Amino acid sequence: MRINLKLYMFLVAMLFVFLPQVTSASAEPLDEVRQLIRDYYVDEVPESVLSKGSVKEITQYLDPHSVYMSAKEYQGFVDGIEQRIVGIGVVLEEDLKGIKVISVIPSGPADRAEIQSGDLITHVNGKSIVGKSIQTAISLISGEEKTMVTLTIKRIGQAAPFTKKLTREEIMLPNVEYEMLGGNIAYIRLNSFALESTKEMDKAIRSLSGADGWIVDLRDNGGGYITAAQDIAGFFPGVGNAFQLREKNSKPKTYPSTFQSSKFNGLTHVLINEYSASASEMVSATVKEQKAATLYGQTSYGKGTMQAMYGFDDGSVLKMTTARFYSPGGEPVDQVGVKPNVLTKVGKELEGSHRDQLLMKLKGYKKLPELVNVPITKKFTVEMNTKMNWKNIDKAAVQLIQLGEQETEAVIEVVNDKTITIVPKNPLMAGSRYILVIHPYYKNVQNKPMKQGIYVEVSVK
Structure with missing residues (x-):
């Protein structure tokens, strides 16, 4: 049987793959599929399975990620990666x-x-x-x-x-979303490893340049193209390798990350959860291993396999697992997932990461006792132990930051020469957590600056 191979840089879970374009006059490319499985499927498949009477019957005995798709199903699959859906x-x-x-x-x-x-x-x-x-x-x-x-x-x-x-x-569906969180912490969410992900990630990093820290959100990201995963790994400083691939009857091969001129130039966290899969796990595993970022969240899905796409004349496509991937150092991902450095409650990944980023910036500040279950109408009273010069109050001296969100606007009201009240312009968010920071910018009546800043953590009932 003759199969013409055509090179595509398409991944469905990762990596450069050869996509054969098969010529078949039959209603279903059964013989071609059998041969492809013999040659490229990641594990050996018994002839008793390959002798089944249809492609669908055969693929039922393969792993869950190997499927035969109609042209319509395949288009829906690609649209999903590219975030285009009706x-x-x-x-x-x-x-x-x-x-x-x-x-x-x-x-x-x-x-x-x-x-x-x-x-x-x-x-x-x-x-x-x-x-x-x-x-x-x-x-x-x-x-x-x-x-x-x-x-x-x-x-x-x-x-x-x-x-x-x-x-x-x-x-x-936007593929890359980004904003500056309170405290000058950059947040970037990558929803899929799509064709334009690298360009959009580069734009996001440049737009947020000057950030004091970075949070990269890969929660619920089910993967995409392997080339995109290699590219994204290149945005992390010091990450030279992207993953290790083990194909059928081949020695393990390590693939490099793609060099990027833009970098996460500061403390970097990556958020993962149980639905972070495939390319997300590839990037998470490599940045954890090479200590380029700290992972927050829960153990990821555990899909450490790569699928190749084999297209036929009728538009149908065989998506088939052809390899397993590992961290560059050989740590497995398939069936086990990637464990975070910092385990958080489900849904609290961003909050926990943002809090830790902010506290890193507040080293040397005095921590006051936490305020628990405050009302959404809470006003904060700050009393100093000496008389202060409240004239020309610097608004930047006070920050009320909602964890996982931007800074909350507040008005500073002078009560007396020792006391000010901080009044949020809008009600606080029920069930949320905040950090109130008083930076050491104020001076007392003798024109001496505060010795140290102070902060207090706040939870809203």
């Missing part, structure tokens, strides 16, 4: 009992229908998707804009499943 606005993951919703896009159809993270979708338009691949689920849930889709959902804590009828919309 659908209901959910991020999904395979589950033994259905397809799990791991996050909901704000203001999208699913959000408006009150679908929640953790919900299990078991049927789409009455058709069961239990045991189906994520690609199959996406192809059924997605569709033409303004068309309807009905989902059957199981929710923890509810005995009976329920249905939701939603209208599909075009969902605009």
Whole structure:
């Protein structure tokens, strides 16, 4: 059998791969698929499996990430990596009992229908998707804009499943989001390792230049192209290698990161959770091993495999696992995930990272007893032990920073020559945590500056 190979730099979990373009006149490229599995699948497959009568039957015996996709399913898969979707606005993951919703896009159809993270979708338009691949689920849930889709959902804590009828919309998902958090800490969220991720990450770093610290958010990031993973690793100072790859019947090979002129030039944290997978785990493992960043969150998903794409004349595609990846030093990822340096509660990854970044900047400041369960209308009174010169108050001397967010605006009111009151312009956020900082910029009536700054941590009930 003759198979013409064509080189593509496409990854579905990572790495440069050869994508054969197969010529087949048959309705289904069964013989070609059998040979591809013999030659490239990461593990040996018994001939008893390869003798099955259809591609779908064969791939059922492979790992969960090896699937045969129709042209429509494949397009939906690529659109997912590139953050281009017409659908209901959910991020999904395979589950033994259905397809799990791991996050909901704000203001999208699913959000408006009150679908929640953790919900299990078991049927789409009455058709069961239990045991189906994520690609199959996406192809059924997605569709033409303004068309309807009905989902059957199981929710923890509810005995009976329920249905939701939603209208599909075009969902605009930014791949890279960034902002400057309170205390001059840069925050960058990468949603997918897509074709434009490197360019967008470079733009974000340049836009946030001058930051005192960096937080890179890879939570819920399911991976993407391997070239993008190599590129992203290059933004971390001192990271020379991106990953180690082990293919079938080959010696382990270590691949370098891509040099980037822009760098995270300061204390850097990376956020991960149980849904950080594939390329996210590749980057997390390598920056942890090479001590280029500190990981915050929970142990990642554990998808340490790479898939190659094999396209056929009818537009169908075989996505097949061809290798396993490891950290450059050989630490496994598949089935075990990447453990964070700092374990946090679910949903508190950003808050914990931001807090630690701020406290690093406040070394030498005096810590006051924490204020717990304060009301959202809280006003803060600061009393000095000596008379102060409150004239020409420097607004920069006082900061009220919501953890994980930007600085909260506040007004400083003079009560007397020892006391000021700090009044937030808007109510505090219920359930949130803050740090109130008084920098040593003030002077007393003898024109002597404060000896040290002070700060207090605040939790709002």
